[in-house]
Ligand SMILES: Cc1cc2nc3c(=O)[nH]c(=O)nc-3n(C[C@H](O)[C@H](O)[C@H](O)COP(=O)(O)O)c2cc1C
């Protein structure tokens with residue numbers, strides 16, 4: 001089997017995995033309208049390439065909150081990599097390191113955050129879920145800081161767990177996380193508000209990104225409450241079905257942030273041309289969720305590395321064909337009005 005693009009990994013990954021685990025990875029909420037829209041929206045955005053620019057070398061390297069990475073393509077936090085590979089997130093971290101980019105490790109993990117850090121050779125961010133018991137948050141944030149994670153990514157779009165009907169049909173329940181002793185990881189703190197961001201900032205000196213913002217209004221609130229970065233995301237179509245796609249939300253978030261913080265993007269990235277579209281609309285970098293899990297299931301760290309390299313190579317080609325050999329040259333003028 002040859003893998004010419006990241007989608008080539010999808011069916012082989014499914015074939016290797018337990019069916020309920022596959023559905024958990026693949027699925028969205030409700031009718032999966034937002035899940036599908038996240039992909040479809042990219043087809044409606046067209047590029048305006050410029051010609052006769054010297055594109056002998058196209059440089060994809062950048063830095064994210066100060067950490068250098070080989071490309072503006074990072075790995076989104078996804079739960080329970082143990083469903084895809086016996087080494088779980090440690091194996092993912094090895095592959096991400098080989099690709100020279102950054103892994104966001106999920107709170108809800110098959111491996112402890114310290115073990116993931118030990119396996120990593122590249123920078124890490126830690127994704128935080130907040131449970132009712134504050135001592136869990138205090139403990140895990142301090143551990144992440146001590147283990148060398150470079151930022152906390154607070155996910156704000158799960159006041160309650162979304163309606164994942166595939167999981168209901170399969171009678172699937174997420175196992176406990178290796179990171180903490182919480183019997184039901186889908187019971188997050190529903191009373192969490194912007195005020196808690198200030199409390200979170202008091203626990204750590206790490207920068208805090210807010211993940212799951214879809215409006216200009218919430219962008220302004222996030223910045224008012226001390227966020228150091230925003231991740232525009234609808235959680236891969238797994239929370240509010242019918243929510244706006246991340247790509248539709250991106251311009252208003254970028255506008256509301258008015259250059260005060262780095263704005264990141266996730267949802268439906270499968271091609272280098274998707275990456276260039278998100279960057280042109282103002283994202284500093286994108287994060288990729290499911291494709292990394294496919295690579296992990298098919299071929300462990302090598303699969304993870306290859307999925308990321310495929311995306312990097314496609315981005316590099318798209319930069320050449322757009323006449324934008326540096327990331328700085330990827331501007332809104334690349335997008336048809
Ligand atoms: C199987 C799976 C598990 C996820 N777990 C988490 C998680 O633990 N924390 C979180 O913030 N987001 C989680 N997400 C959402 C991703 O971080 C990301 O927003 C989304 O997957 C991006 O879309 P994509 O899969 O189309 O690239 C999960 C997504 C998937 C598919």
Ligand SMILES: CC(C)CC(=O)C(=O)O
Nearest residue numbers: 079108158161185186238
């Ligand atoms: C809410 C979680 C426990 C995991 C998650 O983020 C997801 O399954 O999308």
